[in-house]
Amino acid sequence: MKAAVINEFGGPEKLQIVEVPNPVLSDKDVKIKMKASSINPVDWKIRKGFHKYTLGSNFPIILGFDAAGEVVDTGKDVKKFKKGDLVYGRLDKKFGKAYAEYAVGAESVFALKPEKLSFEEAAAIPLAAQTALQALRDKGKIQKGHKVLINGAASGVGHFAVQLVQLFKADCYAVSSFRHKKLIDELKPDVFIDYTKENFKNRSEKFDIIFDVAGTETFLTCKHLLARGGIYITSLPKPKLIYHKLVSLFTAGKKVKTLLMKPRGYELDQINQWISENKFRAHIDKVFPLEKIADAHTYSQEGHAEGKIIIKIG
Numbered sequence: 511m512k513a514a515v516i517n518e519f520g521g522p523e524k525l526q527i528v529e530v531p532n533p534v535l536s537d538k539d540v541k542i543k544m545k546a547s548s549i550n551p552v553d554w555k556i557r558k559g560f561h562k563y564t565l566g567s568n569f570p571i572i573l574g575f576d577a578a579g580e581v582v583d584t585g586k587d588v589k590k591f592k593k594g595d596l597v598y599g600r601l602d603k604k605f606g607k608a609y610a611e612y613a614v615g616a617e618s619v620f621a622l623k624p625e626k627l628s629f630e631e632a633a634a635i636p637l638a639a640q641t642a643l644q645a646l647r648d649k650g651k652i653q654k655g656h657k658v659l660i661n662g663a664a665s666g667v668g669h670f671a672v673q674l675v676q677l678f679k680a681d682c683y684a685v686s687s688f689r690h691k692k693l694i695d696e697l698k699p700d701v702f703i704d705y706t707k708e709n710f711k712n713r714s715e716k717f718d719i720i721f722d723v724a725g726t727e728t729f730l731t732c733k734h735l736l737a738r739g740g741i742y743i744t745s746l747p748k749p750k751l752i753y754h755k756l757v758s759l760f761t762a763g764k765k766v767k768t769l770l771m772k773p774r775g776y777e778l779d780q781i782n783q784w785i786s787e788n789k790f791r792a793h794i795d796k797v798f799p800l801e802k803i804a805d806a807h808t809y810s811q812e813g814h815a816e817g818k819i820i821i822k823i824g
């Protein structure tokens with residue numbers, strides 16, 4: 511099959527389209543013919559070698575975590591899916607391996623693709639939307655009436671977070687630049703803060719949750735904005751995190767929490783429900799064919815994507 515691989519860590523030019531063996535299916539896995547994937551910053555961070563000490567470097571590496579496609583084979587223990595099902599999910603394999611014509615993932619990471627979504631729209635959702643859900647619901651314990659600030663509100667994770675804050679009937683303060691004003695207007699947060707004109711850290715409100723999607727701040731720079739018992743959530747742990755956790759012991763119950771998203775198909779079932787009620791959607795910035803994967807990585811690394819960058823396969 512055709513896949514985008516890297517044979518060494520480095521820049522986007524290291525991504526090459528080559529022929530590789532088909533992925534091997536284990537008993538609990540579903541094999542899909544890939545139709546679309548998406549770019550997540552972790553893909554190019556792995557490509558640059560940032561995770562080489564934790565993930566290793568057994569080249570050739572196929573990157574990509576988000577997958578949408580058609581089931582072509584199932585392991586003997588798979589119960590939920592059958593050949594011909596159209597599914598999507600965040601692959602659980604090391605490095606993901608979604609930038610390819612065929613991919614495998616545990617049955618537990620997939621859900622059926624809603625009919626109303628294209629494969630491109632479906633591939634936009636798993637990693638980023640589940641990150642937003644797990645941050646707000648599991649780490650932030652979001653409640654109706656909470657005041658929630660999303661720093662990086664137009665990003666892949668951020669634009670899903672803004673929608674979830676509203677689904678949980680909390681008040682949403684969305685921080686982004688004017689570049690994404692049109693999308694932000696469509697998402698209708700309670701307050702839009704253009705970070706090129708205003709520093710949100712000078713606001714007088716107190717927040718129950720600050721989700722620092724962009725990772726430009728820390729618990730220490732935001733703690734004055736937290737209400738009593740408020741939670742600062744980051745998906746980009748900083749080297750001084752342990753010190754920040756110690757400081758939080760002396761801040762009237764204010765907390766700092768980190769997140770490492772987990773792939774869970776049952777969460778996509780919940781998201782499917784919101785999609786069917788027109789309460790949740792993916793915003794697609796650009797679509798690149800697999801052959802242009804290096805351009806897609808370059809674009810993502812520039813750091814100004816609006817919603818998701820999609821890879822169309824086949």
Ligand SMILES: NC(=O)c1ccc[n+]([C@@H]2O[C@H](COP(=O)([O-])OP(=O)(O)OC[C@H]3O[C@@H](n4cnc5c(N)ncnc54)[C@H](OP(=O)(O)O)[C@@H]3O)[C@@H](O)[C@H]2O)c1
Pocket residue numbers: 550551552637638641661662663664665666667668685686687688689690705723724725726745746769770771810813814815816817
């Ligand atoms: N730990 C985990 O499990 C996990 C999971 C998912 C993601 N992450 C991490 O979370 C981060 C965000 O991921 P993503 O997919 O949302 O990234 P992304 O879509 O690539 O982020 C791009 C967005 O960041 C915004 N941005 C850049 N600088 C900003 C600033 N100073 N203030 C506010 N917004 C700013 C940009 O808006 P402007 O154009 O307005 O600057 C753009 O919309 C990444 O570092 C990723 O690796 C971690």
